[in-house]
Amino acid sequence: MAAILANLNQFISAIAGFLTPLALFHVSWSTLLGIIIGALPGLTATMGVALVTTLTYKLPPDLAILILICVYNGAIYGGSRSAILLNIPGTPANAATTLDGFPLARAGRAGKAMGIATSGSVLGSLIGMFFLATVAPLLGNYALKFQSFEFFWLAIFGIVISGHLTALEDPMKGWIAGFLGLLVAMVGQEGIHAYERFTYGTTDLLGGFALIPAMVGAFGFAEVMSVMRSPAPEVVQEARDSIIPKLGEVFRYWRTIIRSGLIGTIIGIIPGVGEDIAAWVSYAAARRKSPERDRFGKGSVEGLMAAETGNNACVPGAIIPALTLAIPGSAPAAVLLAAMFIHGVRPGPMVMVESPEFVYQVVAMVFFSTLGMLIYGLTLTKPLLWVLAVPRTRLMPVVFVLCAIGSYAITQRTFDIWVMIGFGIFGYILREMKYPMAPMVLGIIMGDILDKNLRRGLILTDGDLTPFFTRPISLVLWLVTVSSILLSIEPVRRGAQRAAQALRPWRPRAGTETR
Amino acid sequence: MTLRPGAGSDGNPPPSHLPPYDRSEKTADMVKADFLTGLVLILLSLFVVFESWRMPRLEHLKVHPLSVPGLVPAFLGIVIFVLAVILVVRSVLAGGHRLGLSNEVLRRLRVEPGNRRLLVTAVLTIGYAGFLVGSIPYWLATGLFVFAFIVIFERRRGMTRREYVRLGLVAAILGAATSAVVTWAFQSMFLVTLP
Amino acid sequence: MRHGIVTGVVVLALVAAVAVAPVLAADWKPTKPVRVIVPWGAGGSTDQAIRAIAGDLEAALGQPIVVVNQPGGGGAIGTKSAMDAPCDGYTWASGAVKDLGTYIITGTLDTKVQDWHLYFDIANATLVSVNPNAPIKDFAEFLDLMKKDPKRLSVAIAGIPSAGHSAIEAIKRAGGGDYKLVSYDGGNPAVIATVAGETLATPQLLSEQIEMIRAKKLRPLAALTPEDLVIEGFGTVPSATKWLPKVSAQPIYFGIWAPKCVPSDVVQTMNKVWKERIATSKALKDYANQRGQIVAAYYGEEAFKRAWPTILDAAWGLSDGGKAKVSPDKVGMPRP
CATH class of the missing domain: 1.10.287 (Helix Hairpins)
Structure with a gap:
């Protein structure tokens, strides 16, 4: 108890330290910039943080890192805007947000959807911040339990779950999309022996297909084509609903919020997997537990809440190992860590010993960025609704211009524009045949992880497969994966339900809350 | 406008308890x-x-x-x-x-207005991003693309001269504005060397 | 000027930079931002080494320095796009010079180190460390294990090519035996794997290991440096030459470079900037001290002379390891 009070004390003094006009000014512009970067398809949080690092060389370290954290947190949140309004995830972290956000917007409830996304992001960020402040060092050490075997299963688990969730009527198509994504990731120089796979002598393909152009193509360009082909313009409706979410409605989902916040934080702590996967896993968990699970994918407030809470909780989560072990928990956190080094701050295992006040400063920075997010989230929503009223013949060319420049901007290669176009066409065809795009994008992210960790694990064990099945975390991951596949096969599921009923005859049927 | 009002009929997948195929x-x-x-x-x-x-x-x-x-x-x-x-x-x-597959089916596919719009969209977008960008200045390519896209899709048969001028003006303004904002933001704010 | 104008807006940063620029009245005055392509991911060793001098370069050249990360292909993709860019001094490549020198050996790019103007800023040592619980007391026992039971000796490196790979291959050449090579996505993941106990040892860069060494989560055995290595906040690590007098103990040089076709005023200005600004940069010095690196502000002929032995070493390491498509002596690289 005394320890918590001491923590609180340090936290408050860190907050007070940033209550200067200059610091608040930096918070306000950098959070806004982060939201804009996140909302523009193709510009990611990683790129935003790397870009703004260039602008902060001359600033004192505390302000520089404050700015970077605001950009990071803002970008992850900002991506929900384009996900809800345009069905294009602004950053890979918002792919799960499109599933329920866009249907809500189409049903004329865009204001509500954005309000829910705002509250989810803010609450997720606060939950992550709580863990950052209280248990950072303990959680940091836990990150090392994830080794090659666990990463392998995490990749398989991710593809199977996301394939299932995004194609509920026909999970087969979700899995096909996911495995095609994994296959796409095989192109390029592989990470163990540096052999060039499927490149056929082209230097441009050495690095494989980059994620961002592929994602922008599969979601953005494909969306442009599908909107232009559809017989009628998207039904434009006034957002009659209030933008400010009702507190009662938000807290009805307190279980989902806390669960997603926890999942997001933990995924954040695991090195190498970031906000995108955090959103997926919390979305999956929410659906599993939800009484309204049938509404998921068709405009479920709870699903939207889970995805947005999960990805923002991941931000402070990813900062935890960066601070306490100098191991970044996600790609943007890697850039943040580098920026800390450049500014002469020394995160790592010694930080709690040498400069514990810095940890609380970072907590305060997360707090300020969350505050900025909340304020902009509530004020910026109304103007954004105009987007829905623009006729498609005028909106779509602008969206496509952004898709093209967004694909190009990250590495500044025209090759990436062609990648965007290729994946747009490929994605459009698959979409028309009801293959979901999200598992494919996740596959592109996970392909590399799967490939290297499987083979690395096999090198380490000299070909012995047992550790893949017996290590505790691996065991849980593969059991969940296999049961998820089995339960999606109709006869097996019915059998399982019958068995469950036979065992617990006094309980109501599966599908309702039984706790 | 070539667009007809009214809501689309798709977007209602069968309920999840049904097997993958129904009979429609x-x-x-x-x-x-x-x-x-x-x-x-x-x-x-x-x-x-x-x-x-x-x-x-x-x-x-x-x-x-x-x-x-x-x-x-x-x-x-x-x-x-x-x-x-x-x-x-x-x-x-x-x-x-x-x-x-008969010739009749293929012909129907070809003249279906949605497919024609799709084809025009594909030609415009790929022409812009794949060929125009990089061969002429970026701002010019972008302005032209937005202008052409709007004019081609919003023009109808039997438009009066005044309506044409109006449409051209709207498209030109939107094209110029998009091109200016995007060029400025990416070049000056995000420091991207444009193609 | 540190706190007064810090508004973070590009324009103002630019004004500030221009205000400092006249101190160095040089011939080449860039009129638009200068791009440095880092052919590795953001936050890696190269990225940090370049960003550490970006502030000084900005001040000296009066234009923003834009760091563009183009990872992939072991640095080949980013280097190639610098080669393809207009040769006007506005696009630079960067990295570890031994990689630049060996693309021709691995057959990934047709370029030699002699085709570039080199500007180094930092040198980084490699050292062999083990997990603190590993049953290896000192470097002698490590070499012993290489000879007796190489299957048990799992060594984490950042891939091929990488600083760690060159280092462990150099040790293998001098000391004999073998080891179990385990590749990771980069230097930091390789170090983490050793800390976590997935692998027994890592021969990666000091900058990647230093925090873990200070926190006693890694135990350094020997450094591939000519003399013993002093790590601030830890102590002294003996040089590997104590056990293997013939082992090649070269540091890894990081820096930026442009193709030789750039205009001569660019070269002259950069030489001047390097001599007057980078060599004396406080930001670079602080960064180097903190990350256990050495300031190495060499350019031109001097840079080449220092880099050449490390390139020969890396090239023959690749060749002996069976990773070469072109034999080094065919392209003017004699066996050291």
Whole structure:
């Protein structure tokens, strides 16, 4: 108890330290910039943080890192805007947000959807911040339990779950999309022996297909084509609903919020997997537990809440190992860590010993960025609704211009524009045949992880497969994966339900809350 | 406008307790599409497995035999093969192999207004991003693209001269504004060297 | 000028930079931002080494320095796009110079180190460390294990090519025996794997290991440096030459470079900037001290002379390891 009070004390003094006009000014512009970067398809949080690092060389370290954290947190949140309004995830972290956000917007409830996304992001960020402040060092050490075997299963688990969730009527198509994504990731120089796979002598393909152009193509360009082909313009409706979410409605989902916040934080702590996967896993968990699970994918407030809470909780989560072990928990956190080094701050295992006040400063920075997010989230929503009223013949060319420049901007290669176009066409065809795009994008992210960790694990064990099945975390991951596949096969599921009923005859049927 | 008002009829997938196929005409098309995709996927997976088999085993480097580059692609190829076979079998059971492609069907596809809009969109977008960008200044390419897109899709038969001027003006303003804002933001704010 | 104008807006940063620029009245005055392509991911060793001098370069050239990360292909993709860019001094490549020198050996790019103007800023040592619980007391026991039971000796490196790979291959050449090579996605993941106990040892860069060494989560055995290595906040690590007098113990040089076709005023200005600004940069010095690196502000002929032995070493390491497509002596690289 005394320890918590001491923590609180340090936290408050860190907050007070940033209550200067200059610091608040930096918070306000950098959070806004982060939201804009996140909302523009193709510009990611990683790129935003790397870009703004260039602008902060001359600033004192505390302000520089404050700015970077605001950009990071803002970008992850900002991506929900384009996900809800345009069905294009602004950053890979918002792919799960499109599933329920866009249907809500189409049903004329865009204001509500954005309000829910705002509250989810803010609450997720606060939950992550709580863990950052209280248990950072303990959680940091836990990150090392994830080794090659666990990463392998995490990749398989991710593809199977996301394939299932995004194609509920026909999970087969979700899995096909996911495995095609994994296959796409095989192109390029592989990470163990540096052999060039499927490149056929082209230097441009050495690095494989980059994620961002592929994602922008599969979601953005494909969306442009599908909107232009559809017989009628998207039904434009006034957002009659209030933008400010009702507190009662938000807290009805307190279980989902806390669960997603926890999942997001933990995924954040695991090195190498970031906000995108955090959103997926919390979305999956929410659906599993939800009484309204049938509404998921068709405009479920709870699903939207889970995805947005999960990805923002991941931000402070990813900062935890960066601070306490100098191991970044996600790609943007890697850039943040580098920026800390450049500014002469020394995160790592010694930080709690040498400069514990810095940890609380970072907590305060997360707090300020969350505050900025909340304020902009509530004020910026109304103007954004105009987007829905623009006729498609005028909106779509602008969206496509952004898709093209967004694909190009990250590495500044025209090759990436062609990648965007290729994946747009490929994605459009698959979409028309009801293959979901999200598992494919996740596959592109996970392909590399799967490939290297499987083979690395096999090198380490000299070909012995047992550790893949017996290590505790691996065991849980593969059991969940296999049961998820089995339960999606109709006869097996019915059998399982019958068995469950036979065992617990006094309980109501599966599908309702039984706790 | 070439657009007709009214809500689209799609977007209502069958409830989740039904098996993958119901009996509507739309589903009949999907069954056929699944049959063709399945065949394409089978070919693709066989190609991948074959290529994986051809990848070097690096024996001279004495690497671990289970760490060869072809291992994971081969594994993925096999998984996709299995999934594709299920897809094909499922679709054949529903009659998907009877494609019934006639000239009449193909002609209908060609003149369907949605498909024509799709074709125009594809030509415009790919022409812009793939060829125009990089060969003329970025701001000019972007302005032209937005202008052309709006004019082509919003023009109708029987428009008066004044309406044409109006449309041209709107398109020109939007094109110029988009081009100016995007060029400024990416060049000056995000410091991107534009193509 | 540190706190007064810090508004973070590009324009103002630019004004500030221009205000400092006249101190160095040089011939080449860039009129638009200068791009440095880092052919590795953001936050890696190269990225940090370049960003550490970006502030000084900005001040000296009066234009923003834009760091563009183009990872992939072991640095080949980013280097190639610098080669393809207009040769006007506005696009630079960067990295570890031994990689630049060996693309021709691995067959990934047709370029030699002699085709570039080199500007180094930092040198980084490699050292062999083990997990603290590993049953290896000192470097002698490590070498012993290489000879007796190489299957048990799992060594984490950042891939091929990488600083760690060159280092462990150099040790293998001098000391004999073998080891179990385990590749990771980069230097930091390789170090983490050793800390976590997935692998027994790592021969990666000091900058990647230093925090873990200070926190006693890694135990350093020997450094591949000519003399013993002093790590601030830890102590002294003996040089590997104590056990293997013939082992090649070269540091890894990081820096930026442009193709030789750039205009001569660019070269002259950069030479001047390097001599007057980078060599004396406080930001660079602080960064180097903190990350256990050495300031190495060499350019031109001097840079080449220092880099050449490390390139020969890396090239023959690749060749002996069976990773070369072109034999080094065919392209003017004699066996050291």
